[in-house]
């Protein structure tokens with residue numbers, strides 16, 4: 078009886094798997110297929126979308142990459158799910174950001190590093206190029222992807238980790254990494270030309286949390302984050318009141334919302350300014366800690382930064398191409 082029931086269940090499951098996922102769910106007999114190490118993709122897990130994109134750019138044909146944090150996900154508060162843990166434990170290579178960005182995952186990732194190849198790629202940057210994190214000593218602002226030329230150095234760390242895992246593809250990986258760094262250098266050139274046009278009085282970037290420190294340093298903008306460097310701290314009423322007084326006194330007219338952070342504080346600021354007769358407008362939505370929706374140009378690192386640069390430059394008074402440096406904003410990748 079139980080044997081027959083078991084058989085029926087197995088039959089039902091097999092046809093379900095075949096219908097919904099094609100051949101993916103059909104177990105493979107490894108001894109018969111004997112994978113060729115040169116053609117089997119390396120299983121790579123990346124915590125953030127930015128790192129997953131770096132892996133795709135450098136090693137697309139040789140890897141199967143899984144990014145844990147999708148569009149709109151806040152890395153400061155993200156905690157690994159059960160399926161993330163399974164993926165990381167089974168991966169050939171795990172790439173994470175470090176610099177305490179993945180605050181809730183750090184303990185797990187450090188432990189994982191004892192049994193798996195796991196590399197914190199942003200920690201390859203020397204302390205001399207990093208910005209401080211609040212009042213903490215020996216802790217740094219993790220948002221380094223905001224400065225393209227710093228991210229180009231992180232690309233080099235991603236390249237090194239991929240070459241160490243796949244030395245047989247070293248030449249192709251090095252070529253792709255060099256090509257991607259050249260794209261990033263062009264992005265930096267576009268940013269410089271676009272943001273240089275902003276008039277002096279308007280060179281203030283007011284955002285929900287302090288994700289744009291490196292961006293401001295690279296392009297000469299004063300950056301004010303309402304919430305501090307991590308999204309984990311709340312902006313108090315006092316802080317909002319002080320900011321409103323400052324915005325009115327300095328006649329700052331634009332504030333930016335972020336795709337991965339609640340806009341509650343931004344609304345409080347706009348209302349506070351309105352109560353004093355000062356019109357503060359939303360200058361646009363920026364991608365701070367996560368990229369755009371899957372399949373869009375903004376779901377690539379270049380597209381994410383192009384969107385931010387173009388949105389900020391336009392809102393603060395520069396003349397920029399409506400669809401950004403590549404004419405691709407608002408379209409598919």
Ligand SMILES: [Zn+2]
Pocket residue numbers: 153220286287288306307308365366
């Ligand atoms: Zn952040």
